[in-house]
Amino acid sequence: MYKLLSATPSPYARKVRIQLAEKGLAFELITEVPWNTDTQTPLYNPLEKLPVLLCPDGSSVFESRYINEWLELKHPKPALMPKDVDGMLAVKRFEVIVDGACDALVLMFFEIARDADKQSQPWFERQQRKVDGALRYLSEAIGSNEFCHAHTFTLADIAVGTLLRYLTVRWAAKPWREQYPGLAQYSDRLEMRPSFKNSVPVPQVIRDRVA
Ligand SMILES: N[C@@H](CCC(=O)N[C@@H](CS)C(=O)NCC(=O)O)C(=O)O
Known part of the structure; x- marks a missing residue:
């Protein structure tokens, strides 16, 4: 196993x-x-x-x-990636955007964990722009569609869904749901799936000093 x-x-x-x-x-x-x-x-x-x-x-x-x-x-079945090249590349594009946004969120999280005199506002804002850009991109790309690509649940939806729920867990003050109600509905729909329900993210206490 x-x-x-x-x-x-x-x-x-x-x-x-x-x-x-x-x-x-x-x-x-x-x-x-x-x-x-x-x-x-x-x-x-x-x-x-x-x-x-x-x-x-x-x-x-x-x-x-x-x-x-x-x-x-x-483990190809059930397939979570399209078989056609263009479909595959479209799904991977969503994955790239999501990982970039998550990387920026992690950097922001540790930037504000530093002592106040060691924090860099320009660096924080630079990362924030990436997250904002990713959300804007996702909102436009998904619109009111049920899924990211070809009306089918794929790895793209897994990626986008995890980013959106992570925002709620670690960045509750970020008003992305109000800004992008379509994305909020999309996220809520995904969270109904058993695979999402059984993996709801929760914050963790980090004991040691990281930054
Ligand atoms: N690009 C990596 C990012 C993974 C990542 O940043 N994981 C965090 C936890 S959310 C981690 O283990 N960080 C420890 C470290 O960077 O030292 C991936 O997609 O797997």
Whole structure:
């Protein structure tokens, strides 16, 4: 059986949790705080980040987008990626936007965790612009459609759905739902799926100093 190193708020880990559930693949969830010094994450990923998928043969697969692709290739059914090249590229484009926005959110989170005199407002605002740009892009691209691409649930929806719910968990003050009501409805619809309901993100306390 697979094991998954995961953190409760992590949108990256949630993408993999949802994909495993959608494919009906059993896995053991191992919850870590990857930012604490005693995390076991570096034992399995030299980049020291989770999610990490641990395989029954002892090997590990890391980097969420690569894990998603790996699982898609190893367990093609049900397909969460279109078969046609243009469809595939369209889905991957959504994944790129989402990962970029999540990376910016993580940088913002740790920027404001620094001592006040070490925080950089221009750096924070630079990251914020990326998140705002991603939301604007997603709102325009999805509109009132049920799914990101071709009226079908794909890895693109898993990615966008995890970003939107992560915003609610870590950035509750960000008024994205009011700004983009279409995206809010899209997010609410996705959160009804059992795979989403069973992986609702929750904040985690980081014990050690990171930045
Ligand atoms: N690009 C990576 C990002 C993963 C990531 O940033 N994970 C965070 C938890 S949400 C982490 O483990 N950070 C620990 C660190 O960067 O040292 C992916 O998609 O898997």
